[in-house]
Amino acid sequence: MRFTKDHEWIELDGDVATVGITAYAAEQLGDVVFVELPGVGKALKTGEGMAVVESVKAASDVYAPLDGEVTAINDALSGNPETVNQAPETDGWFAKVKVADTAALDALMDRDAYEAFLATL
Amino acid sequence: MAEPTDLKTTPLNAHHRAMGGRMVAFGGYDMPVQFKDGVLNEHKWTRAHAGVFDVSHMGPAMLSLSAPTGDAEADHAAVSALIEPLISGDIASLKPGQIRYTILLNEEGGMLDDLMVGRYPAGAPTGSLYIVVNAGTKDDDYALIARTVGDKAKLMRMDGAALIAVQGPEAAAVVADMLPGAADLAFMQFAGGSWEGHHVMFARSGYTGEDGYEILVPPAGAVAFYERLLADERAKPIGLGARDSLRLEAGLPLYGHDADPTVSPIEAALNFAVPKKRRERGDLRGSDRILAEFGGALTRVRVGLRVLEGAPAREGAEIADGAGKIIGVVTSGGFSPSLGHAIAMGFVPPDQSAIGTRLNVIVRGKAQAAEVVAMPFVPHRYVRKP
Structure with missing residues (x-):
């Protein structure tokens, strides 16, 4: 699993990455009440908005961690947005993305580096 | 942080x-x-x-006559006469120990703040009012009140x-x-x-x-x-x-969001805070506008909205009619934990304000269905006594 400084996680399987937000991000957002996911087929560009997570208090953007195309989204989040808080790094995944260049993942943090990054916040 | x-x-x-x-x-x-x-x-x-x-963070204060006579009714009438020119409410009729929600007005009949004004219970110095204003407005409010009452009363802040x-x-x-x-x-x-x-x-x-x-x-x-x-x-x-x-x-406006200096109490649907006695006397700041609006000459009014689909509509989201024309804006909104769906307050023209009117809220460029509903969204449970 790889991580971004924007607190997304990316799990690569072949050339398809599953993307979600980290436990730290979910904790910071508070109780998630609505998740707006991208449409299947949407082309993502690194750093552009790909989803919106709404807590009781506020809406927060989630940025695409990689270039690619959305191949699937986690429809279960529309009925059960609290899954993002309960299982952020497993069942609370947001989207599967066919990655344009898997080598781009090498620039992202591994678990140890992400933990070290969190310690600086 | x-x-x-x-x-x-x-x-x-x-x-x-x-x-x-x-x-x-x-x-x-x-x-x-x-x-x-x-x-x-x-x-x-x-x-x-x-x-x-x-x-x-809110601003509690006490406004007291500089030279009370000791006659409770006369002193209350005197201190009420000092504050009433600035606000929408009837303070003179307060009984000892009673509080009223009221509105601080500007010369155009717009809302400078909403506040609580109470008449101290029997036993307190006569001719004293308890006032609580909002945090972000308290310095301006208290400067205006102090300037208006002059040397006839003292304002003691309890910050x-x-x-x-x-x-x-x-x-x-x-x-x-x-x-x-x-x-x-x-x-x-x-x-x-x-x-x-x-x-x-x-x-x-x-x-x-x-x-x-x-x-x-x-x-x-x-x-x-x-x-x-x-x-x-x-x-x-x-x-x-x-x-x-x-x-x-609870359907209660938040000053600085659902009300501001351009919004009148009538537009904010706070008619109860502009009592008949003050309307008849016609001595409100911005009286002409407020009375005209009370009579129906209104271009916008605060309503409650139930968001029927999609994301919560938050402050700044536009409100459109069924034909797609932008007719208003959301001033507060979010997810209602008690109801399990999104609710909002916003301003719309009076002819689109009836309960049951179907409208759209625009969230991140997408029109989502919404319906005008009565406020409060969740019933009040105040304890009233006979």
């Missing part, structure tokens, strides 16, 4: 930080937006039990005190254990009492739609009083996040 360097703090600030409060800047103060349970749980706890809120709200169905029981006189009050009454040697003022009022109290505690007793409240297992600390979602469900 907001550092408190250039922010003001309340007497309970260190306590909030020690309790794990997530601190944010609000109205110039370093305040807890939530505690460890989170906004959703804090909201639900308040609706079911008793939520304890630090609202010391250093703690103002603590206890709200929810178990609030009365929690407070009665500490302040035996509290149970005797009805909604919008207040009294003074003693707690562990500290003189406190307590009002049966609040900003959640629940029964409860707002209690003014002197600085020396503030932390001890707050800790005693929280020692009761029915009570939990609640942050500003849940305070906002609770007041939204």
